[in-house]
């Protein structure tokens with residue numbers, strides 16, 4: 001099927017769905033009437049309703065809920081349907097809101113008056129089920145067509161500048177109410193006029209269509225692949241200018257995410273476009289403005305993004321420009337980090353530190369957690385919190401992870417050589433590694449080459465990242481367990497903590513997240529959470545480790561609660577290999 005045909009089908013399907021997604025508001029002083037109409041409409045598939053019994057409230061609720069269609073009764077006490085109709089039509093933004101009047105069929109005079117005041121259609125009371133369905137659908141479809149003309153670009157079928165401005169207003173509302181940050185990206189195609197002039201305007205049109213397809217695909221991929229890194233960011237693309245597009249990135253927790261999406265866009269734009277059998281390269285510049293840093297209203301944010309874009313266009317070195325200097329610096333830093341990370345393994349810049357894992361009753365060190373460190377050329381130690389997300393995003397985590405497992409196995413042999421009590425190691429595995437194709441075979445090979453007892457190796461996986469695709473993950477974890485390794489759930493308590501899924505996971509150990517330990521002595525809530533985690537853990541026969549234990553007081557409470565093991569600065573920070581060797585000899 002051609003790309004274009006598929007696109008048309010998609011548009012049609014989404015239109016049907018869009019109609020059923022309409023918010024239907026009803027104003028009637030008889031609640032029973034509204035219930036009947038609602039039930040009829042629900043049977044067809046509509047599911048968003050706003051029912052208003054007090055006609056005095058109608059206008060206020062209308063503005064709050066922004067419905068797609070209004071079903072209005074005429075005869076009501078206090079404020080009549082005529083009054084509401086008049087007031088709604090006076091508001092410019094509701095000039096085209098479809099309004100269906102419910103009235104008795106015989107009352108020709110009322111009908112005429114309502115029509116004169118701007119009613120869209122009529123429905124006779126009592127309402128006939130099939131007539132209702134048809135009238136609502138037709139009215140909504142007409143509205144959708146009108147919207148399509150008013151709010152969508154006919155070439156790319158993307159929402160246009162009008163809708164973009166509306167959405168920015170929404171983002172601003174959500175931003176202020178829920179303290180959410182968002183970013184606006186202004187994307188310019190610099191050489192569109194050259195393409196139009198040299199190959200004709202239809203080539204220019206093709207370029208714009210292909211650009212919109214590529215960016216849409218990129219957005220889908222980002223959505224699917226990198227939830228962990230991007231969080232719940234919602235990305236929307238608009239055609240806002242003849243030679244440009246805009247994006248809104250809602251709910252971004254830091255500017256770094258905006259930088260990531262921006263560089264992905266630049267990446268997809270760099271590849272040549274096939275236009276009528278010739279490779280066409282386009283030059284792109286992107287300006288980024290962040291709320292609230294770069295502006296607190298739509299106009300200043302749009303201006304900031306557009307001027308950043310123009311600045312980028314005139315500068316040959318970088319095609320991306322953030323409105324604020326701080327974010328520009330952060331972005332450049334990330335780019336340079338990414339390129340240095342690429343070679344870090346070869347240059348042997350990674351080191352492993354080991355944090356002792358201690359038995360809570362005997363205070364005896366029974367193992368350690370392996371924690372990765374990156375020592376850069378300038379002899380600076382960079383925290384894994386900074387570079388692990390980049391390593392995951394770029395896929396570098398796969399070779400780095402293999403190296404960590406190999407090193408951990410080597411040290412297990414060294415440290416267990418002269419010991420009667422077995423010493424075990426925990427390694428952190430990211431979900432990206434876990435789901436990589438060769439993970440199981442790699443781990444099997446490394447273990448058999450090093451001849452270690454696999455039960456000395458525990459694999460830690462963060463709880464919050466386990467939930468997605470849980471069935472596949474259960475299978476992989478079960479295979480690891482079949483090989484003899486142990487499984488630990490890291491940062492337990494911070495994720496969804498559904499105790500139901502825990503029963504189904506092949507686990508040996510839970511690690512209580514340090515955030516509960518740090519306010520254990522002050523916060524009754526944390527205490528309660530820890531008690532219930534320990535109860536659960538015991539009932540499933542699992543080992544429980546408390547992380548981030550820093551004080552004697554915390555340790556005492558954990559002893560009382562019968563936790564099994566702990567880690568934390570109280571016993572020791574993560575140590576370089578030599579220091580852990582020293583500690584083991586004692």
Ligand code: C2E
Pocket residue numbers: 355370371372383384385388404427428429430490491514547548549550567568569570573574
């Ligand atoms: P995590 O697995 O939860 O590791 C525990 C973190 O808490 C470590 O930070 C550790 O240094 C720190 N910590 C230990 N005791 C205390 C304490 O008493 N108080 C406080 N405030 N902190 C304590 P680190 O080493 O910076 O690691 C951060 C995260 O990076 C780790 O969290 C883990 O998610 C990730 N990471 C570290 N090494 C690796 C690795 O080899 N592979 C992968 N995939 N991720 C790793």
Ligand code: CA
Pocket residue numbers: 369428460490
């Ligand atoms: Ca860990």
Ligand code: CA
Pocket residue numbers: 490491511513514547
């Ligand atoms: Ca942890």
